[in-house]
Structures are given as structure tokens and as C-alpha cells.
Amino acid sequence: MKRNINLSTTFALIIALAFFAIMPAAAQGPNAAPKNNNSKMLYHNGPVLGGTVNIYLIWYGCWRAECGPLGSASTQIILADLVSNLGSTPYFQINTTYPNLNNPSQVPSGGLFFGGGGIDLNYSHGNALTESDISGIIVDQVLSSQLPVDPSGVYIVIASEDISANDVGFCQPGAPASFHGNSTVLGTSFRYGFIGHAARCPSVAASQFVAADGSLLPTPNGDLAADAMASNIAHVLSTMVTNPMGEGWYDRYGLENATKCQGTYGQTYTTASGARANLRLGYRDFLIQQNWVNDKRGRCALSQ
Numbered sequence: 111m112k113r114n115i116n117l118s119t120t121f122a123l124i125i126a127l128a129f130f131a132i133m134p135a136a137a138q139g140p141n142a143a144p145k146n147n148n149s150k151m152l153y154h155n156g157p158v159l160g161g162t163v164n165i166y167l168i169w170y171g172c173w174r175a176e177c178g179p180l181g182s183a184s185t186q187i188i189l190a191d192l193v194s195n196l197g198s199t200p201y202f203q204i205n206t207t208y209p210n211l212n213n214p215s216q217v218p219s220g221g222l223f224f225g226g227g228g229i230d231l232n233y234s235h236g237n238a239l240t241e242s243d244i245s246g247i248i249v250d251q252v253l254s255s256q257l258p259v260d261p262s263g264v265y266i267v268i269a270s271e272d273i274s275a276n277d278v279g280f281c282q283p284g285a286p287a288s289f290h291g292n293s294t295v296l297g298t299s300f301r302y303g304f305i306g307h308a309a310r311c312p313s314v315a316a317s318q319f320v321a322a323d324g325s326l327l328p329t330p331n332g333d334l335a336a337d338a339m340a341s342n343i344a345h346v347l348s349t350m351v352t353n354p355m356g357e358g359w360y361d362r363y364g365l366e367n368a369t370k371c372q373g374t375y376g377q378t379y380t381t382a383s384g385a386r387a388n389l390r391l392g393y394r395d396f397l398i399q400q401n402w403v404n405d406k407r408g409r410c411a412l413s414q
Contacts, residue, residue, distance in 0.1 A: 149361040151404045153211050156357020159301075160210070162221035163351060164263035165193050168251055169229045171237075171270030171307075188336035188394065189268065190224065192343060195391040197222025200413035201344070207404035207414065208352040208359045208367065218351045225263060228256035239269070240277040244304045245293035252295045264301045264350050266343065271307040271335070280306035281314050286369050287399075288346035292355055301354045303346040308338035315342070318375070318386075318397060328385035330395040337385075337397065344398045345372070359404065371400040371410035388412060 169186060196202050203220035210216035228251040235243035248265045251257040257265070269275065279285025290303040308315040312326065316338030319327045329337035348368040352359045360366045375397060378388045387395035389412065400410040 148408070149363060149365075150408055151208070151359050151361050151367065151402065153359055154357045155212060156353075156355050157213075158208055158210050158216060158218055158358050159262070159264075159351045159354050160216040161219050161262065162197070162223050163218075163347075164223050164225040164260050165347070166225050166257050166260070166263055166265045167193065167227035168247060168257070168265060168267045169227060169270075170235075170239075170247055170267050171231070171233060171273045173229060173231065173270055177270065182333070182335075184331075184333050185336040185339070188331050188333055189339060189343065190227075191392055191394055192340045192396065193222065193347075194224045195394075196344060196347070199389075199391065201389060201398065201401065202348070204401045204403050204411065204414055205348055205351045205367070210358075222347070225260070226257075237273055239273060239275040239304070241289075241291060244275070244278070244289075245291065245302055248300065248302050249293070249295045259296055259298050259300070261298050261300065264303065264347065264354075266303045266305060266346065268305045268339070269307050271309050273307065274310070275304060275306055278304055280304070281311035283314055286345075287315070287372055288342045288349070290346050290350045301350050303350055305339050305342050305346065307335055308342070309335040312338075315339075318373070328381075328383050330381050330383070330385045330387040330397055332383065340396050341399045344368070344401075348401050367402040367404065368399065370402045374400045374410045376400050376410070376412050
């Protein structure tokens with residue numbers, strides 16, 4: 111919330127302050143570091159996700175072999191490998207720096223467990239998803255017994271290339287790289303995220319793999335969509351753990367931890383295929399955006 115301005119303040123000053131307050135969120139590309147990422151993180155008296163967090167992936171759209179690049183099997187395998195190996199790494203341990211200050215026993219452990227996934231090949235909510243559609247996809251999965259009701263879990267909808275989601279900013283320059291929210295099913299609250307298919311708009315959703323002349327660069331796993339979406343999944347998981355209900359941790363500009371580091375990758379190395387990477391998870395290399403370490407220094411990093 112912004113502080114109240116004294117009524118004697120001039121109208122011009124009010125306009126100027128309002129402009130600079132909204133500029134960080136509006137002026138940033140989805141893979142560019144926010145200009146005000148040096149502001150400290152603030153706790154807003156809400157919960158964080160403590161303990162090991164169960165992750166469920168829902169594949170929405172065309173993920174059959176005949177769909178070709180719309181939803182390839184390699185993309186599914188690469189992203190399943192990511193979520194299976196990301197937990198308890200030095201990278202994801204950064205989220206342990208975001209405790210519930212009102213309940214010291216509630217601290218993110220940095221642990222993740224891949225609980226499996228569901229699939230919606232019938233486009234049950236159409237090709238153009240709204241925020242309510244995304245939560246509805248998960249409700250459908252629970253009600254059809256494809257996925258369990260898990261109050262300590264997070265559900266991530268991953269869309270094929272033919273799915274748009276303008277309502278949550280996907281493919282829109284200036285929007286965060288990923289979206290998350292919360293809803294209820296069978297009287298139980300749950301947290302959900304959305305990851306759009308990066309091949310739908312590479313210059314926005316996979317800009318780390320697009321050269322200045324528009325040509326595509328090598329990617330660590332040879333799959334543009336999966337390698338770009340891997341970074342977005344790491345982003346959304348970090349924000350869901352530290353700000354699951356919108357009342358956890360974010361700075362005075364409304365930037366969540368991973369959003370403060372959007373588009374920054376730290377020290378990288380070159381893989382055998384000539385791709386740029388910064389993390390080795392399991393037997394795969396990835397180029398994953400940094401996360402914000404919540405300590406006295408406050409900084410984007412790949413570990414504490």
C-alpha cells in the first residue's frame with residue numbers, strides 16, 4: 111500500500127510520484143531485471159509454505175505425438191526431470207530465507223516432491239484461458255480423481271503451443287514470466303500456477319535463447335520450449351512457496367522474490383552443445399533465472 115500524501119502536496123508531485131511508483135511493473139520485459147530490484151523484501155503477515163511441497167503438473171491442450179511441436183514428449187520429460195531434481199538444491203534453498211515471522215515453525219524447507227500429473231487433452235476450457243479457467247482445469251482434475259486434493263501441494267497447468275492466456279499476461283511484454291493464484295475445491299484451498307508454451311512467443315517467453323537478430327540460440331536440452339519453461343517453473347515455484355496467498359513476501363513495488371531477478375542468470379558455463387547453462391540438475395543442464403536472497407545484503411543469486 112502507498113502512504114497517504116498530504117493534501118498540501120501539489121498535483122504535479124502527486125502525478126510524478128504515481129508515475130514512478132507504477133513504472134517498475136509496467137516498464138519491464140518478462141526476461142529483464144526489474145529496475146527497482148534493490149528494494150528490501152517485506153513480510154505482509156500471511157502464510158508461507160513450510161515443509162516439503164508436493165508438485166502436480168497438469169498438461170493442458172495437445173500433448174499427443176501427432177501434435178508435433180505443439181506438445182512434444184521431450185518437453186514433458188525435461189520438465190518432469192526438472193521438478194524431480196529442483197528441490198533441496200542450493201538454488202531452491204534460497205526460499206528458506208522467507209519464514210513466516212508470525213509463526214517461526216513455518217519456514218520453507220526448500221524441499222519439493224514431484225507428485226505426478228494429470229492431462230487434459232480435450233481443451234475442456236477452450237484455447238484462450240482466463241484466470242478462472244486455469245483454476246477450473248485443476249478443479250476438474252480433482253473432481254475426476256486424476257489428482258488428489260492436497261492442501262500442502264501446488265498445481266501447475268502447462269499449456270501446449272496453441273493455448274493463449276492473455277488474462278494472466280502470458281506472451282505480453284512487461285508481464286511477469288509466470289502467474290500463480292489460489293482457489294478452493296471440495297472446501298479445501300489450493301495453490302496453482304500457469305506456464306505457457308514458450309514456443310508461442312519466443313521473443314517474449316524465451317528471450318534468453320533468442321539472439322539480437324532474431325535467430326534461435328542453442329538450448330541446454332535441445333528443446334527451446336522446455337528449456338525456457340524450466341526457468342519459468344522455477345520462478346513460479348519460488349513465488350508460490352514464499353507468497354502463496356498474496357500476503358507473504360514481496361517488496362514495496364509488489365515484486366515477489368523471483369520476479370525481482372527475472373532475466374538475470376548469474377555466472378554461466380557452456381555445455382557440449384554450445385548452449386549457455388548455469389545449473390546441473392540430475393543429468394541435465396539448465397539455464398535458470400536467479401532468485402532473491404532475503405538477507406541483510408539482499409541480492410539475486412543461484413544459492414545463498
